[in-house]
Amino acid sequence: MNDYDDILRLADHCVKCGLCLPQCPTYQLSRNENESPRGRIALMQALAANQLDARDDSLYRHLDNCLLCRRCEYVCPSGVQYGRIMDRAREHITQQRPPSRSEKFGRQLLSRHMPGVYQALRLYQKSGVQKLLRPVLKHNKKLDYLQNLMPPLPSLATFKSDYPVKTKTAQQVAIFTGCMGTSFDAPTLDAAITLLNALGYRVRLPDKPHCCGALQQHRGQAAETQALAVNNLQIFAEQDDEAVLFLASGCGAQLLEYPQRDWEQDQQRQKAEQLQKKLQDISSFLLKALQKNPLSFRPLNKCVVVHQPCSQRHVLGLPDVAAQLLAQIPDLQLRSLPDTSACCGAAGDYMLRHPQTAQALRQHLLDKILLDETDIIVSTNIGCSLFIQAGIEERGIRVMHPVQLLMERYRGKDTG
Numbered sequence: 567m568n569d570y571d572d573i574l575r576l577a578d579h580c581v582k583c584g585l586c587l588p589q590c591p592t593y594q595l596s597r598n599e600n601e602s603p604r605g606r607i608a609l610m611q612a613l614a615a616n617q618l619d620a621r622d623d624s625l626y627r628h629l630d631n632c633l634l635c636r637r638c639e640y641v642c643p644s645g646v647q648y649g650r651i652m653d654r655a656r657e658h659i660t661q662q663r664p665p666s667r668s669e670k671f672g673r674q675l676l677s678r679h680m681p682g683v684y685q686a687l688r689l690y691q692k693s694g695v696q697k698l699l700r701p702v703l704k705h706n707k708k709l710d711y712l713q714n715l716m717p718p719l720p721s722l723a724t725f726k727s728d729y730p731v732k733t734k735t736a737q738q739v740a741i742f743t744g745c746m747g748t749s750f751d752a753p754t755l756d757a758a759i760t761l762l763n764a765l766g767y768r769v770r771l772p773d774k775p776h777c778c779g780a781l782q783q784h785r786g787q788a789a790e791t792q793a794l795a796v797n798n799l800q801i802f803a804e805q806d807d808e809a810v811l812f813l814a815s816g817c818g819a820q821l822l823e824y825p826q827r828d829w830e831q832d833q834q835r836q837k838a839e840q841l842q843k844k845l846q847d848i849s850s851f852l853l854k855a856l857q858k859n860p861l862s863f864r865p866l867n868k869c870v871v872v873h874q875p876c877s878q879r880h881v882l883g884l885p886d887v888a889a890q891l892l893a894q895i896p897d898l899q900l901r902s903l904p905d906t907s908a909c910c911g912a913a914g915d916y917m918l919r920h921p922q923t924a925q926a927l928r929q930h931l932l933d934k935i936l937l938d939e940t941d942i943i944v945s946t947n948i949g950c951s952l953f954i955q956a957g958i959e960e961r962g963i964r965v966m967h968p969v970q971l972l973m974e975r976y977r978g979k980d981t982g
């Protein structure tokens with residue numbers, strides 16, 4: 567079997583019916599067949615059949631423009647595994663067009679040293695340099711866009727590796743914090759620990775840095791993605807945890823597909839399957855635990871819009887879990903976005919690489935939210951939350967993980 571056979575095998579399931587086209591955000595924006603799932607599958611088939619060169623610029627552009635939101639996969643009646651085909655094609659293209667050193671370094675920094683990046687950005691804000699530079703950067707569209715992506719950063723939270731409870735028979739769960747959990751997503755992590763402890767679970771946080779590898783996989787960096795996956799198996803698959811809970815749906819989507827990876831050893835595949843069995847979305851886990859052991863939450867008379875990240879909806883297949891969890895809070899007015907709402911545009915580092923498309927998609931989403939009637943937006947993926955927050959910066963609407971909102975009502979904090 568040559569390197570391309572798996573692309574041909576998987577793509578062969580596509581009958582070119584075009585039912586996915588109206589669902590594809592990039593096709594909706596461009597009306598260009600090459601920017602649609604069907605068109606991209608045809609391009610990848612041509613690549614695999616050696617009719618197109620992996621260094622072809624226009625091939626690269628059309629595939630690179632894909633958000634990997636997998637909305638096409640979700641609606642496809644033939645069960646085409648679009649995400650797998652695209653990952654494979656990007657791997658092949660990356661071999662011919664390797665990322666620059668700075669691009670590789672940037673991604674490594676994000677996946678292995680996020681707390682350090684966070685500290686540096688906070689220093690930039692706190693020292694007043696950001697304030698000083700803001701008027702200058704306003705003249706450069708790209709730099710202005712980048713600095714607006716950054717929310718005000720509180721000091722870096724510290725976490726322990728063990729959060730025990732008094733009950734001796736308590737079950738232990740681990741939290742997959744990922745690269746952002748202890749920095750940008752620290753309020754969610756704090757909330758998850760509090761609620762899990764309150765429900766009688768001992769919580770373990772791994773000391774070792776870890777990252778799901780989604781960013782690397784979506785850029786075709788196969789070796790880097792595999793190294794991160796092996797690290798995760800060591801940290802999570804071999805431990806005595808009842809469950810491994812992930813906070814960000816994007817990480818969960820990546821981790822749940824570990825058994826499908828090309829493992830060199832059977833033992834690694836078995837560990838990947840072991841890990842998959844233990845993995846659970848934090849919201850689903852809490853929902854089930856609350857059904858067995860109810861806690862009481864203070865009422866909140868606010869309007870909350872529930873955003874469903876693509877990973878939550880199309881890969882985890884748990885579109886309603888945030889709304890179900892928040893239904894525990896009395897008086898909350900929950901509004902879901904229309905079923906047709908597509909990707910918010912964040913899509914990992916897509917928002918950095920394709921600012922124009924990302925902003926157009928975000929605007930499309932925001933136009934569907936009645937912002938004047940909204941107090942809080944909840945989202946289960948930190949990347950989506952940060953990007954949505956940057957789009958509504960001056961409106962005073964809070965954007966947070968549903969678990970954080972639940973915890974605030976448990977502690978009785980004022981949600982503003």
Ligand code: SF4
Nearest residue numbers: 580581583584586642
């Ligand atoms: S990916 Fe699925 S929905 Fe889209 S054209 Fe192919 S078979 Fe049809």
Ligand code: SF4
Nearest residue numbers: 590632633635636638
């Ligand atoms: S993954 Fe999303 S952006 Fe890419 S082709 Fe499918 S629907 Fe379109």
